[in-house]
Amino acid sequence: MKSLKNCPAPAKLNLFLHVTGRRADGYHLLQTVFQMIDRCDSLDFELRDDHEIRRVNDVPGVPEDSDLVIRAARMLAAAVQQRTGVQPPGADITLHKVLPMGGGVGGGSSDAATTFMALNKLWAAGLSKQELMDLALPLGADVPFFIFGETAFAEGVGEALRAVDAPDWWYVVIEPGVHVPTPQIFTSGHLTRNTQPVNMSDFSSYHANRNDLRQFGKNDLQQVATRLFPQVAEAVEWLDAYGDARMTGSGACVFCAVRSEEQADAVLARVPAAWTGWKAKALKRHPIIEKL
Template structure:
């Protein structure tokens, strides 16, 4: 096999995000539930005749050498070479971006995770899921989740993951026309860092309660800070909140709301097209239980 084409890198939503403390090294302690959705970037991988790792598509604002996709590929290439004594061949990587940068959807981390999954197969690397998660963690705290590959209750800096059932629903997501730098949020003096810890059964009981419907669990501690620094985030929460329980995902800027069916999501998007600011973008996505790259199913990657 010399190539893998149209490999999906799905987005994620943080169904809640609590900051429960801070480590001595400055990293924040978090609790969250990560939910995969079916809106994806896609990547193509073609092996080369030399050992070079190249990104063959342009990503505005992201130099090739700093792209998580390229860094992940080089890291795995070095690890496979260490294990086998022979560097695997280089690869041309075409990255087709759909997910916005600075949106809180985990696009860059998801791209890196898909890169590790695809190249581990193309290079016959033989690394286990856990080994890939350990390899990816230094590049980004969200990468292990995308390799974990299912709805997860996350703790620590986001790397301690346990499977959990999430709602089976549709989401409307708004991109409010701004990029939110994660560092600006976590360094803010206004960030709450002492939210009481919850346990996984608290989240599970919440969605098992038939009287709750799709009302969200907990909160996003980062939302207040992002809304203060980037008013379009607050405006998007207010607009979407007319239709349901809306909140921001990750450190922003995207805002989402859950709906039982696709028709409800479509109705909200009809209203969006009529009344939302022209600088915003809105779309729908279905909750995913598992990562579409799981077990390299034939519909996930065309060899």
Template sequence: MTELNHCPAPAKLNLFLHVNGRRADGYHLLQTVFQLIDHGDTLHFTLRDDTVLRRVTDMPGVPEQSDLMIRAATLLQAEVLRRTGVLPRGVDIAIDKVLPMGGGVGGGSSDAATTLMALNKLWNAGLSKQELMDLGLPLGADIPFFIFGETAFAEGVGEALQPVQAPDCWYVVIEPGVMVPTAAIFGSEQLTRDTPVVNIADFSSHSRIAGFGKNDLQQVATKLFPPVAEAVEWLGAYGDARMTGSGACVFSAVASEDDADAVLEKVPAKWKAWKAKALQQHPIIAKL
């Protein structure tokens, strides 16, 4: 096999996101539920005759060597060399980019996770799911979740994952048109860092389609970025609206695709908005 094309890198939503504390190293202790949705980027991998790793799609504002896809591929290539003594062939990576940067939907992390899973297959590297998760964690706290590949209750810095059932529903997502830097949100003095710990049963016993807990980062992001506050307020007229991750995207759960379409028809033209269905499993699993 020299190519692996049309590899999905789906978005995620944080159905809630609580900040429970802060470690001595500055990392925040979190609790969240990660939900995969059927909207995302698509990656294409072609092996080269040398050992060079290249991104062949131009992405303004993202230098190739700082791109999480290239950094993930570099880590895996080095790991294969360490294990086998042989440096794997290089790869050209093309991407159909759909997910916004700084949107809180995990776009870069999902791309990196898909890269690790796809190249593990292309290179016959043989790393386990857990080994890939461990390899990806230093690049981003969300990457292990995408490799985990199913709806997850997450703790720690986001790497301690347990499978959990979440509503099988549709979501309306609004991109407010701003890019929210994660560091600015987590670094704010206004951030609540002492939300009481919940357990997985608390979430599982919550019967409504949405609305468990809150997103502790939302209060900071809405003050710093008024378009996020405006999107939360507007979408809140149609259900429980909240921000995902550190922003900027805002979402609300709805019962059906028809309900999602009805909301989308009313979204102001100044915003990009889309619908997506909850996924129970990462779509790349069937492909690999």
């Protein structure tokens, strides 16, 4: 195998996101449910014979050396060399961006996770899923989730993952047109850091009894983001007319669940021209699993 083409890197939504505490090292303790959706970036990988790892296309605003895709590939290469004593052949990587940057949908983290999984296959590295998840954690808590590959209840700093069922919803997502820097949200004095923890069984029984996630939990980061970025507040207010609108991650994207694609289309037809709106379907498993 010399190449892998059109490898999907799906977006995620945080169906709720609670900040339950803060560790001595400054990292926040979280509880969330990560839901993958079928809107994706895609990546192409082609073997090189000189051990170099290169991104061969330009991604505006993302220098090659700081791209999580390149960092992931180099981390995997180092791990393979340490494990086998042999340097892997290298790769040319093309990243096709669809997902917004700074939107809270995990685009960069998902791109990195797809890179770990695809190059593990292309290089015949043989790392297990858990080994890849452990290797990926320093790049951000979202990256192991995408390697985990299914809807997950997450705790700790986001790295403690357990599979959980969630409704098979369609989602309407609004991009308000603003980039929200994650550090600015987590360092705010207005952030609630003592939300009472919930149990995974609370979430599971809630949606099992109602087939509905509306009104379960909240996103603790939303009150900070809407205070700092009025565009996010406006999107939440507008979309809330059609469902329980909430922000995903640290923002800026806002979403609500609907029961059918037809309902999603009806909402999208009314989205103000100043915003970008799109629909997506919940995914139960990472779409790269079939490809690999």
